[in-house]
Amino acid sequence: MVAMATKIQKSERRPDALSKERIVGAAIEILDTDGEGALTFRALAARLATGSGAIYWHVADKSDLLAAATDAVIARVMAAIDRGAEPREAIRSLALGLFDAIDTHPWVGTQLTGSPWQPAMLLIFEGIGGPLLVLGVPERALFDSWSALVNYILGVAGQNAANARLHGQETDRSAGLASVAEQWAQLDPARYPFLRRMATQFSEHDDREQFLAGLDLILAGIGTVR
Amino acid sequence: MVAMATKIQKSERRPDALSKERIVGAAIEILDTDGEGALTFRALAARLATGSGAIYWHVADKSDLLAAATDAVIARVMAAIDRGAEPREAIRSLALGLFDAIDTHPWVGTQLTGSPWQPAMLLIFEGIGGPLLVLGVPERALFDSWSALVNYILGVAGQNAANARLHGQETDRSAGLASVAEQWAQLDPARYPFLRRMATQFSEHDDREQFLAGLDLILAGIGTVR
DNA sequence: ACCTGAACACCGTTCAAGT
């Protein structure tokens, strides 16, 4: 049978019609503004001035919605990455881009893990591995090096998300750090020699700097493979 | 006022009385057997042959319950760690102990992050930092080295938990790996040179080995600091 | 002091009914 010209349905719809993009956009707003707990189908329907069931016409279920929202944010990050930089710098740039994205959208960190089929994830994977090729990492160390970087970068992403989930944005971070540091300072020095010594540094540390320092240690480790 | 001798209430209770320990034990069984989604106060009450409200007498809320369950598992892991080994080996032993514990109790990985006040977490922190002192890592690199290891170890823990949450234990892992690898093998080699090359290795990789390889890369990186 | 279980205020998801 000869293919018939199919009418483009989308363009006929009224401009405020529901679409997966509009739903995902509204979901991102809710997630960013009020946190993961605030994203309910009822809240989403209210914001979109529709019924909760209408959303299911465009979205399979809540995990589909979260995956789509994550994909949208990650795609934006990846588009902004500094291509063609020195390989180590390219990896740092990608890693920091992800770190900052998760800092502003903590819920992304929760989602980011364990869906290696999402297109955004492919971009991340290649964005970490590609520079390793350029760097001339020996064949036998390629996979281990890539895997270490991916595990580290996505792992820290998840941690930050969990931290953000734990204490909402209102909590005074430096006060929290100070109280932990004080607890460390009072530990038995015979049993906790390390934490005692690190108390001050812990109270002054910056998560982003530590993230980058760890990344550089892994890159240094990769550099030792000859 | 002079302290009065207080009767020890606990010993008078009937042996099957509810206690936080019994509740936590039952919760761990449910979590291990049926997963995070199956731990509800109703299911827990049914297993303990009591009312759901009774649990609240011993446990503040669900997050308290999860924290206590996590603490119990971690404490067991830490007790089994090989103390007094060569420092690098001590770190590996601790890391693998955590990895394996999360492999059998995936829900622990979800919890493990972001509660640096839990006693079990202190043991982990010191267990990673202590060997760095023995290793003679220079003062200025101590905190970065510790932070990188902690971020990596807990990060991968969280990832594994997310993976386990994603596809329940019934999913055939090697089939999943193979299908991802096949997808990679068909990517455009101009845009995805790395993933194309890694497809085979990805399909054959072992998470535990990759975890250890990454840890060794970080330790190698720490070794470059003089 | 500790336990019971109904009740409350939520969820995600479905589905008959509308346009």
Place this chain on the structure above:
DNA sequence: ACCTGAACACCGTTCAAGT
């Protein structure tokens, strides 16, 4: 084709009432 919103089967948590 798309939308509506009530209904269903759950949750965590509370609380009056029991022992």
